Each structure stands twice: as structure tokens, then as C-alpha cells.
Amino acid sequence: MAIAAPLTYTSTKGTAPAVDEPTHEDDNAVTRPGAVDLRTNVDAESVETIDKAWRDDIEDDDKRNRYSSNNPHIAEPYSTLEALVMQALRRYGDMHPGTVDGEVMMMFVDFANLTIEDLRAHPYWENPEIDYYVHMQETREIPDPIMIAGLLYQYSIQQQSNKIEAYGPMYFKTINRILYNRKYGSGQIEIRPWDREVSTT
Numbered sequence: 001m002a003i004a005a006p007l008t009y010t011s012t013k014g015t016a017p018a019v020d021e022p023t024h025e026d027d028n029a030v031t032r033p034g035a036v037d038l039r040t041n042v043d044a045e046s047v048e049t050i051d052k053a054w055r056d057d058i059e060d061d062d063k064r065n066r067y068s069s070n071n072p073h074i075a076e077p078y079s080t081l082e083a084l085v086m087q088a089l090r091r092y093g094d095m096h097p098g099t100v101d102g103e104v105m106m107m108f109v110d111f112a113n114l115t116i117e118d119l120r121a122h123p124y125w126e127n128p129e130i131d132y133y134v135h136m137q138e139t140r141e142i143p144d145p146i147m148i149a150g151l152l153y154q155y156s157i158q159q160q161s162n163k164i165e166a167y168g169p170m171y172f173k174t175i176n177r178i179l180y181n182r183k184y185g186s187g188q189i190e191i192r193p194w195d196r197e198v199s200t201t
Contacts, residue, residue: 051187070144079144081112082136088151092163107158108151109133115150116140124179143182149174 023031070087071079085108089097113132119125119142130140140147153171156164 070148078139078141079147080137080139081109081133081147084112084144084147085136085151088148088155091148092152092155094159105136108155109136111151111154111158112147114154115147116142118150118175119146119179122175122179124176124183126183143178146175146178 021033023033026032071083082105085105086097088108089095089100116130116132119130120128127141130142133140149167149171152167153164156167
């Protein structure tokens with residue numbers, strides 16, 4: 001039996017395989033992997049241009065008012081109250097949602113209507129005449145995350161639970177953030193003072 005000769009290498013320096021990943025040149029004309037850092041071209045003028053283009057794109061368009069349902073397999077774009085209640089109970093975590101009876105479900109109708117009252121009084125909400133819920137299979141044009149946060153908040157109050165310390169701030173943060181974005185978008189905040197005209201006569 002012949003013994004194979006040991007392998008020898010004339011060079012241990014390999015070559016990098018060809019890739020399709022983007023590259024860029026740095027300030028020293030050295031090719032670096034990855035795309036150029038987008039922040040390198042950001043200045044006050046480019047920010048103003050981008051912001052104007054974004055605002056022009058959504059002007060007179062309902063894209064800013066579309067909120068995906070939490071349950072698109074059931075209803076779109078808004079979920080039924082029953083689906084939202086089940087989600088709230090799962091998040092609350094004290095019981096299996098399937099064990100609740102009809103009386104508890106009707107209590108959540110009250111909680112949902114209290115959330116509607118909060119929306120009616122909110123300065124960013126534009127539909128003060130929105131109808132109350134009557135039964136569990138109804139939907140309302142309210143973003144699902146707001147309704148779930150409201151149900152959790154109201155339920156934690158009813159249970160006199162320490163969880164209200166988390167669900168209370170979460171509810172108000174959610175309702176403020178979503179309604180502000182729905183009304184004004186995510187552009188830069190602008191403050192416009194209103195000068196009251198004073199009569200000199």
C-alpha cells in the first residue's frame with residue numbers, strides 16, 4: 001500500500017469570496033464593507049427638504065389614518081370588542097380568557113364605553129359623536145391598541161390591582177401617542193402662538 005505524500009501549501013494567504021453586499025469608500029479612499037452611513041449627508045437643509053416631501057406626500061391622503069387591526073384574520077381594520085376583550089384578559093394574566101362568563105363580558109362593554117368617553121374628551125380626537133358599544137360583536141373606528149390599553153386600565157381599577165401602576169401610564173401614553181400621530185403625523189413639532197386682537201376703543 002502506497003502512503004500518500006503529506007499536503008504542502010505554497011501560500012496560506014487566501015482571497016475573499018466575491019459578494020454582492022454594498023461597499024463604500026471612506027474619506028481615505030479605502031473601500032469599506034456596507035453602505036455609506038446615511039447620517040453623513042444629514043444637515044439642516046436636507047432635513048427640511050425631506051420633511052417637506054413627507055408632508056406633501058400625506059397631504060389630503062388618508063394613509064395617516066389607517067391603523068392595522070390587531071386581528072386581521074377576524075376583522076379589518078378594526079377588531080370586534082369580543083376579540084379585544086380576549087386580548088386584554090390574556091395580557092392581564094390572572095385567568096384563562098376562555099373561562100370568563102357572560103357577566104364579565106358585559107362588564108367589559110362598560111369598560112369599553114368608559115374608554116369612548118375618554119376619547120370624546122381628548123383634544124386630539126375628532127369624532128366626539130362616536131357611538132357606544134352595545135354588544136360584544138360590534139366594532140368602532142378606534143385603533144385597537146387604544147381600546148386594549150383602555151380595557152386593561154379600567155379592569156385593573158375594578159380589580160383594585162397593583163397592575164394599575166403599569167396600565168395607567170401605558171394607557172395615557174398609548175392614547176396620546178396614537179391620536180397625536182393620527183392628527184398631525186410624525187413631523188417636527190411646531191408651536192404657533194395665537195395673538196389675541198385687543199380693541200383700543
